[in-house]
Amino acid sequence: MFDTTIDQLADSGAQRVVQARTRPLSFLTGSAMAGAYVGFGAILMFTVGAHADPAWARLVMGAVFALGLTLITFAGGHLFTGLTMLMALAWLRRKASGGEVLGVLAHCWIGNLAGAVVLAAILKLAGGGVLLSDGAALFTRTAAAKADAPAVALLFKAILCNWLVCLTVWMCARTASDTAKLGLVFWPVMMFAACGFEHSVANMFTFALALMAGAGVPLGGMLANLAWVTLGNAIGGMLMVGAGYWVQSQAALAPRAGTGAAPAPLRER
Numbered sequence: 001m002f003d004t005t006i007d008q009l010a011d012s013g014a015q016r017v018v019q020a021r022t023r024p025l026s027f028l029t030g031s032a033m034a035g036a037y038v039g040f041g042a043i044l045m046f047t048v049g050a051h052a053d054p055a056w057a058r059l060v061m062g063a064v065f066a067l068g069l070t071l072i073t074f075a076g077g078h079l080f081t082g083l084t085m086l087m088a089l090a091w092l093r094r095k096a097s098g099g100e101v102l103g104v105l106a107h108c109w110i111g112n113l114a115g116a117v118v119l120a121a122i123l124k125l126a127g128g129g130v131l132l133s134d135g136a137a138l139f140t141r142t143a144a145a146k147a148d149a150p151a152v153a154l155l156f157k158a159i160l161c162n163w164l165v166c167l168t169v170w171m172c173a174r175t176a177s178d179t180a181k182l183g184l185v186f187w188p189v190m191m192f193a194a195c196g197f198e199h200s201v202a203n204m205f206t207f208a209l210a211l212m213a214g215a216g217v218p219l220g221g222m223l224a225n226l227a228w229v230t231l232g233n234a235i236g237g238m239l240m241v242g243a244g245y246w247v248q249s250q251a252a253l254a255p256r257a258g259t260g261a262a263p264a265p266l267r268e269r
Contacts, residue, residue, distance in 0.1 A: 002249045005174050006089055013090030016083065017100045020107050027078060027104075031111020032118065034077030039119040039205035041068025043131065045193065046142070050135025062194025066186045068202070069165070073172060073185055080109045080201060080230075084237030085166040092246045109230065112201045120208035132213050140217070143210040146203060147221030151228050154198055158232025159240065161197035164188040165233075166241035198229040 020027040042065065049061040072079050087104055090096035096104075123129060131139045149157075171184040192199070207222040 002245050005170065006246060006249055007093065008173055009086050009170070010089040010093035010095050013083075013086035013088075013101075013104075014095040016078065016086065016104050016108075017090070017096050020104045021100075024107070027107060028111040028114070030076065031078040031080075031108045032115030033075075034072050034079040035112035035115025035201055035204060036119040037071040037075065037077060037115075038068040038079065038112070038199070038201045039116050040071065041065045042202050042205050043119075043123065043129065046135055046139050047130040050130050050138050058194045058196070059190075062190040062192075063186070065193040065202075066189040069168060069189050070182065070185050073181055074178070078108045078111065080105060080112050081162045081165045081199060081233050081237060082169040083108050084162065084234050085169060085242040088238035088242030089246060092243065105234070109200075113204050116201060116204035117208045120205055120212055123209060124212045128209075128213065131209065136213075136215075139206075140210065140213075140215045143206050143215060143217045143222075146198070146206065146225050147217050149225065151224065154225055154228040155232040155235075157196065157198040158200065158229040159236040160195075161192045161199050162233040162236030163240040164192045164197070165199070166237040170241055170245070198225075198232065200226060200229045200233050203229055 016027070044067050045061045045065040048064050049057050052060045069079075071077075072082075083105060087096065087101040091098060091101050123131070127133070128136075165188065168185055168188045172181045175181060175184070203222075203225055207217070207226070210217045211219070211222070
């Protein structure tokens, strides 16, 4: 059960190892582009949310934030959150070492940060749009709340967020239909954004722009947020999705108790 999908994603993780090692600038550029794409989603989310009816604001903001992962799904790029699941499966399938997994994830995280910061700088030079004008109150309030949130809450909100993000990646890997992928990207991303879960790369953009705008959000709170959210995202992707499906696959191939024989393979569905 799930072996085809697991092998596909593990191979993809192994390919990331090769690219990061042999073409580091290429990998860094792809990661930076993904960081910017998530930032575009955040720009649209805050722009729409600034003038949305409060009764529907969270739902609308969550719906439009799906733009970020849609861009990555169809345009390409390396996103730290989704990559956590791929690298976990590559390690579990023994296609990457622990050191390679950590190295690729760190490389991707830095690239995502670079892309988010560059996009924030460009938006600031462009005038800041709604985020730094009539929508500044919402943007600043959100950034300050993230920086002031308790560590435990951030950790578990981040786990929930990347559980959903990696489910998106997992489901998209199980279909070749671009139309199906549009729907598969939309619902999980809409849910985590509307529910206020924590995405490390989205926070990179938010904090970078808040700093550039002099919004008064404490730097220490921003760094603490990124640390806890990055950890939670890693747990959500690697454990809740990657290891979760890997365990199911291994259980399907385990010998039956008392027989010593492996059961017939289950057809993947």
